[in-house]
Amino acid sequence: METLENILAAAIRSGTPLLFATLGEIITERSGILNLGLEGLMLIGAIFGFIAAYTLQNVYLAFILAMVAGALFSLIHAFVTISLRANQTVSGLALTMLGTGVSGMIGRNYIGQVAPKFSKIDLPLLSKIPLIGKVFFSHDVLVYVSYILVAVTSYFLFKTRLGMNLRAVGEEPAAADSAGINVFLTRYFATIIGGALTAAGGAYLSLAYTSMWIENMSAGRGWIAIALVIFSMWEPYKAMIGSYLFGGIMALQLRLQAEGKINISSNLLMMLPYLTTLIVMIVFSFNEKFRKRVGAPSALGIPYSREEKT
């Protein structure tokens, strides 16, 4: 019982960075912009969050600054793909390379340093519920923020005027344009918000999950988040389930490694999250709804221009 609680709680913790990134990408992709730079954005969030926490000794401010850094960084992608209408796939890859490189360069002097981290806060009453309390309500504040964020994102996308405009832009930009929605501004907005949230996921790694900077510490989480967007069919609540499932696999893998009871090489265990992503994608693809990409914005990846009808 004790261990099950611990494993599930660890699943939530290691799923949280995935959740932030997946929510961010859902918003971006819903507007029709594919951002494959998540891996780079997470690293940017992680390093800027860490440097801010280290110098300012304030984790809250650091977390916000990490998001600002992510927003600014994703602005490059927005400019290149929205204003210059360049290939979104290539731009996303470039963003990942740039993010990996820049974070490695500026983070070099911070390797081995320790910064303050978010402390665990047991929510009153809620954390006392048997099993559920320990699993869901005995974490750092960012985990709670991510719960709220799921609801807010879902409400925003499906219930607010701005969210509906955003989705319209992702489905039928020309129609949205003639209805008076500013396609370019909406896409800029979605890309920047997505970048900020992805960076928040990265900052979670260096400010809550650990309290240090390790080069390439996102370790493919950005790419897994891109797969999670597809699994979740571009819906925030489903993204939550997917993120915790993968968080669970990552936590389990770490636990098996640490315990050393099972005689499997740690390198093989480390394959697990990536192998699972692949297998889940295959299993899902036998589902009609998934194969037809229900939920995928129709204009995803297609640059929009008023003059040229594509």
Add this chain to the structure above:
Amino acid sequence: MLHLKLKIEKRLERFKCENFLISVVSLIISLVIMGIFIWINTGNFADVVETYKELFTWPFFPELGLVDTILKMIPLALIALGLLVVFKMKVWNIGAEGQLYLGAMATTWGALFLFKNMSNSISMITLLLIFGAIAGALWALIPAILKAFLKLDEIVTTLMLNYIAVYWLNYLIYGPWKDPKGFNFPLTAVFPKNSWLPELGDTGIHIGIIITFILVFVTYFIMYKTHLGFELKIIGDNPKAARYSGISIEKNLIIAMIFSGALAGLAGSIQVLGVQHRLQHGFSTGYGYTAIIVAWLARLNPFSAVIVAFLFGGLLVGGEQLQIVMRFPISMISALQGLILFSLLASEAIFKYRIKITKNDPIKIGGEFNGNT
């Protein structure tokens, strides 16, 4: 009240050697930005000058790093050649790194275990190279089949396969294949001498370079002289039209991915047989990713790909040199590669479109109106 409006429209006339200009302009832009970054970081302009002096001289002079540059050019060019073919049909094989790893692993398996007692050097090397190519091709076949029949996004699947390949290789060299006499370092035993790629004279350059040049022509031939190449181009330009004219996208996708994977696998094979003569941790410095930029900067032309691969081989060698001389982190190269790719996208757009600053009346009636420029 007038306000300025940025307007982008398609440029109708084309420049002479536009593709070449785009590549050169984007390289210059990214070097300038990188220079500014270094300047801010170190606070010393002399460092920027020193950096670029090192970056442009060391890799390209025979007494210094030229051999290294050529040795790095070989895998980059091979992988890029394979990528040209898949990129042509707009399939994003990001998995070249994993395919390279598989090629190296299969070759190692052959050299250390299966054919270790083979006495004929030529047949052993041929066999090992084919082994590597097949392994790379099979690793690329997985995402190809998943995309062709299950419609799975190849970017995510190839990337996941990259991570799996990296850990698989680590497992082997930290575990069952570890050299017992290797002082616990993550590397295998040295391959038998028979399997080493012969050098060209005493230049220090192995025959992989000849294989590369042959494959440049093969790739050119496939892309421009065969029906397959023609079909790939149509699929890339307009998949719907391709489908209506009876071209099988699935078939072409699988063939192109096998070709691409085979070349990446071959690159891995050549790398271990020609350079390290063993499999070791970090044997690839991200060749599979760098080759993506090489292919793009070469504008998907096989001949340009070799030249760009040479330049990028130089960039990698220069980067290593800067690590020693200037104590720069190796991640600088990754940042520079990202910058180059962004500059490439931006200059492409700037060449393709013209940016017009127009003074428009803020109140417009009925759609686009650009009367008073």
